[in-house]
Amino acid sequence: MTSYLWSRGDPATDWSSLEKFISTQSPAQLRLWRGFMAARCFVAAVLLLLQGIGLAIGAQPANLPAIALSSAYVVAVLVAARYAPFKPMRGLGGAWLYTIGLDLVAYTALQVMQVGGINYTPLFALPVLMGAVLGTSAVGLGTTAAATLLLLGHAAWYWVEQPSDTSPRIVQAALSGTGLFVVALLAHELARRLTREEALAQRSRSAAQMHALLNDLVIETLSEGVLVVDAEGQVHAANPAADAILGQGLARIPLPFALSAHPAWVPLAALARQTFARRSSQAREIPIAQSQGTPREVRVRTRLTQSRDMRTESLCVIFLQDLRELEARIRTEKLAAMGRMSAAVAHEIRNPLAAITQASALLGEDLVDPAHRQLTTMVQQNAQRLARIVDDVLDVARARQQRVLPLDEQVSLDSTVRTLAEEWVLHSKQQGVLLSLDAPGCDVRFDVEHLRRILVNLLDNAARYAGDREGSIQVGTRVSPAGRASLQVWSDGAPLEPAVQRHLFEPFFSSESRSSGLGLFLCRELCERHGATIGYERRALSPGGAEGNEFFVAFAPAESRLTQ
Structure with a gap:
């Protein structure tokens, strides 16, 4: 230009x-x-x-x-x-x-x-x-x-x-x-x-071309969905965010097209007609049906463009905003302040925990009765566990550098996963869990308590959406040809929506309002601390088999474990 x-x-x-x-x-x-x-x-x-x-x-x-x-x-x-x-x-x-x-x-x-x-x-x-x-x-x-x-x-x-x-x-x-x-x-x-x-x-x-290019760039990169509709209900422009929010293959439809042609978008077309009829902006929260999954609550706002002469018709610009993402951002901002406060509280908890640990140790020295000694041992163990939780909260709050574990802090992958999975099944009374452990003799440098927290979190999520049949949840391990060990938790639940997949491991984002959205985020933080990665994919365990949701943890390569 x-x-x-x-x-x-x-x-x-x-x-x-x-x-x-x-x-x-x-x-x-x-x-x-x-x-x-x-x-x-x-x-x-x-x-x-x-x-x-x-x-x-x-x-x-x-x-x-x-x-x-x-x-x-x-x-x-x-x-x-x-x-x-x-x-x-x-x-x-x-x-x-x-x-x-x-x-x-x-x-x-x-x-x-x-x-x-x-x-x-x-x-x-x-x-x-x-x-x-x-x-x-x-x-x-x-x-x-x-x-x-x-x-x-x-x-x-x-x-x-x-x-x-x-x-x-x-x-x-x-x-x-x-x-x-x-x-x-x-x-x-x-x-x-x-x-x-x-x-x-x-x-x-030249100025008009430059402004048009800038407008296109701004609209393309907007996190809000944008639709440009004329008085006849024809869509003349749409950005990628609108395609992601509406979820009906909008990007594949040639422009212009009738907004009311798709049944899920009829409420949007009605709101556009109301905007033209009243010649004023409108705002409404509308459930938009998706091609997969449950309907999505969308906040819709409309604006009319100002025509400079009578020969130019006004256009209706529809702004779409996913309420879940909006609520997640609001919760992130609110809980960021709470995170700073929780770090301060964690500091204050450390002192009483140290006193409890020390007092129980001193008390245990004077006790003779085995039952009393067992009680003091339980107090000490749980106090130590609380201390480690406080350390983890402080690590996340401060986002400090990953802690390098000692070289001898390694666990046998298959035996540890079997023990942790059996404990979870016994505690949750979940039926239909199958184990497929294919990494015999493989040791990974990972803290057992952190591995427990990751596996329990993944199994809890799988049990929330899996069926009741045998094999609806499967836990497996394997070693890649490159020698990298991994852990998989598979379930036969419904596929995750694309918008949910994009924010799976972000803090305070959840597809359920009752969840805090911290589980997978903490799993990712713990994996990164040990040089591992966590991810998600939709796949079938065998050719021709049913597809399901699989979360996997790829542990640090063997050479990385030796050099750290």
């Missing part, structure tokens, strides 16, 4: 800027140049044709110099029309010489060699117009002065040859010169106005 900026001064008076525009970007001036070239070719052909016709019918004696001059003039103008480049005429230079100068010389010579009373004076209007339109004011006036002087010179030469008949010719030459000056001034002013208008139009067009 090109744009033109005036280098200095006012566009209405800065002729040098106009010349720059003419020489680089003015299609109108280029068309005028081609028109003048075509006119010169036509005049040359007519002159040669008139010479031939006069000679053929014997209306005038043979004038071989005039015929030769007309022939040479035809060749010269054809060559100029074919090869001469368009250049603005800033002075009486080369461009002026092989066009206007050539015309003045040719017409003057024909005027001198005229036979039979033919008057070539009207032809001088062509070079005068060409200089006034395609050149500066100095070029236009200079060309007109040259043509006038040539006409007066011819009249003076005729006076020398025939002194008895000079007055009419001199008067005729003076009147012709006066008329040429008037034509030159008017043509030059019209050419300047044409150039100014074209320059302004080009600048307005």
